[in-house]
Amino acid sequence: MPVQCKFLRRCLPLLLMLIAPITSAASAAIVLEGPDELVALMQPHLPDDPPAPQRLQAMLEEMLATEGYFSPTFEVSEAAGVRRVRIDPGPRTRVADVAVDIDGPVAGETRKSLIDGWRLPAGRPFRQQDWSEAKQQVLSGLLAVAHADARLVDSEASIDTEERQAHLTARYDAGPPYRFGALRTSGLYRYPDSLVERYNRAVEAGEPYREEKLAELQSALLATPYFSSARVTIDRDGAVPGEDGSRVVPVDVDVRERPAHRFGFGAGVSSNTGARVETSYHTPNLFNQAWVLDSGLRLEQKQQALYADINLPPDERNRRHAVGALIEKTDIQGLRTDRHALGVQTTQQRGSIEQRLSLNWERERLRPDGEEATTNKALVPNAQWTWRHVNNALDPRRGTVLQAQIGGGSKALLSDQNFVRLHGRWLQYIPLGERDSLAVRAEGGATLAPSRDGIPQDYLFRAGGTGSVRGYAYQSLGVDEGSATVGGRYLAVLSVEATHWISPTWGIAAFVDAGDAADRPGDLKPAVGYGLGVRWKSPAGPIGADLAYGQRDGGLHVHFALAIPF
Template sequence: MHKSPVLAALLLALPAAAAVPQLQAPEEVREMLSRYLEFGEVADAPAQAAFERRMQREVAKLLATEGYFSPHVVLRQHGDELLLAVLPGPRSRIGSVHIEIVGDLDPERRESLLRAWKLPAGQPFRQADWDEAKQALLAELLAVDYAAARLQESRAEVDPEARRVDLTVVATSGPRYRFGELQISGLKRYSEDLVGRFNRSVKPGEPYREEKLLALQVALQGTAYFSSVSVMLEHDDNSTAASADGWVSAPVRVQLRERSPYQLSFGAGYSTNTGARVEAAYRSSDLFGRAWELHTGVRFEQLRQTAYADVFFPPDDEQRRDGVGTAVEHSDIENLGIRRFAIGATRLQQFGSIEQRLGINWQEEQQSPQGSPSTTARALTAQLGWIWRHARDPLDPAEGISLQLQLGGGSKALLSDQDFFRTYLRYSQGIPLGASDALLFRGELGVTFAPSAQGIPQDFLFRAGGSNSVRGYAYQSLGVKQGEATVGGRYLATISGEYTHWINPTWGAAVFVDAGNAVDDRQAIDLAVGYGVGARWRSPAGPLGIDLAYGQREGKLRLDFSLAIPF
């Protein structure tokens, strides 16, 4: 049967069914093209031609960033499908590299910069690598002495037929710079002297170092006084005013925005150690108009209630930070009731990666063990502690070492009910085992040297058990039995090993073994063992865990976790 000429003309005049073209390209470029190309429905022949022309332009631009300078792009019909076929062609590689650094550089440093160039001859050309190599060269110049360094010229000459890209970079170092005086702006409430107290890195007359500017910015940003901080050298790129030795002094601009000096916060949470809690805290960073920091608040937990007030002073010329504080506390943990009042003073100082804390403290403590008479312990103590941390990310325990040592004691001759000297050592280390696995080891040793535990506050004795100690046993349930209560002993030993496998970047699974105890006779120490499995979550505040642990001594399973919800 034959169609009439009129019917054939009508069929040809009907629009073709709209279709979305499918990409056909080698694997090495398909993912990039799929990510950046926008495909829409193509309905007829004119639309197909326009689409093909647009794809030829866009594909060429995209592939050029990966070193493909002669692609072939065509749109064709394949059955009922439209295919956008892309052949990227041969990839170009780096031919020659010419780097020139204009300026008065030491020959050794000039040679070091040339050796560190990140895009050598023979490597495939990628626009991202080219940009990164140029910026890395400039960053190395800017980091030390040459604050006005810049890229004067950068050129990539492409020869598609030879599949070759020749690179040329000309950088200008400019003069060497020294730090001048600090020029501080944005202060309304605080004085410039406060900024100087946190400045341990930028000293007028010293050679410019970018890392020292960053150190000052981080130090100021980490205080309670400022919400934003910018620190930069106010250099003039066209300046020729150098001293006789060729150096230029430039002021350091410190731009600040002050934080509100008052903050009221509330929170709630739950811990398997001390139960549900609610808390309220108030902070002032300008107490009495003297830039003193006040931290005060109350915390109500099921097993413990605390009220506190601490005042911290700005650092002195030697970067020592002093503070005074007081606290009252009531707790009832493992049938041991405690009412405590304490007042004290501390001094905090940083020595590189070591934090040192000195303190003097007086406290009075009423101890009420269930089934045993109540007693009162008073102590005036001197305390000394060090914490050393070495970790790439302080919130990630998978890699890093932490070592903590505490010494402290009191004497009957100085307002204490007992002569004692307390020592405590805590060690933890994370060892990565590839990208998804890690080991974590932790250990504690503590000894309080004293004729007996009588008259010593519980803070200077030891108990074990709970989510951060020996899992599988209740919080502070491992210790010395007195009546129906568990009280502190003079000796502590705990050890823990944990293996974690991260299923994805957010969630992981762990297995662990803990052992430890606190006793009053070191000859009778008997480690309680707990082991189990757990889940790990990488939260913004650091990994949080839920552990199901079996306490071998008691033959019971126990769930350990800690989760807080601020609001």
């Protein structure tokens, strides 16, 4: 005879009573014997004090029923204070048929997709957890696509213990479809409502309600420099009838603004440029225009810089404009430089490709050790495209990152030399088993010009150091000029790195790098470096520390960096 699954309504409170801290004494008082997976399921939930045999058997029957075993038998024996219970669970009940009904104006494709995707189909073993998850999956699917008032009206699991079959029924009321109404913003004091609209690329008035669209807008606002918190919800009480029978619901955006001014001080060390101290000033509302100013003074052993960058909110085409200025001094590998630069840039996300268009002017004075000082100027338009397709932006194990750029200068337009600069990078992540990975990196560049004379170092190439060829000092691979190393017109770098994670947060890596920079393609003679490193998964991404041997020079170098894909 079919038995209505009333016990399922009693299981949850009973199991909650059973789930409690278990002492070693309790574990020794009751010992279960039977199928390993069932013993492992039930043993942790046994009570501290062994109950009467009939009560214990009832508890075990309830737990086995949640796994689809409705006809178990038990053999109980007791000796030396230990009660042993041998369990024969009997045959397992399987789902015989499923009837899922969704009432309401649900789109045909949506209805079919939800019913076809039912998680506990006929033929599967009946489990209480799977039954609950299957019902919730359909409800979540309705809530996510236009039906914000969807609810589970009725559900029943009818169990036939003789035939060992479960007959499942579930009925839902989808409720009316919702459409987005206007945005209503609160929490703004320094900024106009239009600032939120600038970052809204998800919620459009009149479009069907989608739960993920709210999350998308919320994430976009949290990623801005203006808000420390953001919450995006719909106001069901404020919904009004739409022309097509839907309900048009206002979208509430509640934000909290970041402080108007922030001063920062810091210190650190880089394996490329040495010890560093830095002070910075940041405001997200320069001239009360929601322009973001980032400025600072950075003092490193090999490099000093005074900089200021102004970033504007995105425009109606989601383009982000910026302007910046830089004064920089460097003393690297016998080459001292004084550089002044101004630039403007536009960044736009086009699908999975980030595009950056820029125009930069710079004046550079070079003083190589053993050579006369020279001055170079260039006005350079540049275009860069980056395509990222990785499983995790901060900690990738699988995927590809590609980057390509082209720029150049002309004597006719404020430059000392005619040149075209081409540069590309490729990074490939390959998973090895469950925890290990392989990373392959390649980089190449060419500056097409009659000679390198008159071209600023930013548009030539040097190699060596973290992120380039490990085992060699920072920018030590290039063209010899006097006793200094200067940039060449060609670059080639290849790296292979294998990482083994010995724990969820710590790993060890082995790598081989090879590369060089030269003034002619025929002069490229790859310098090989190889070594071992440690990796730590910090909240900001993997941090690496490497010990590398440079085969060309026969020296050891320590390198460390935050390993985030370019």
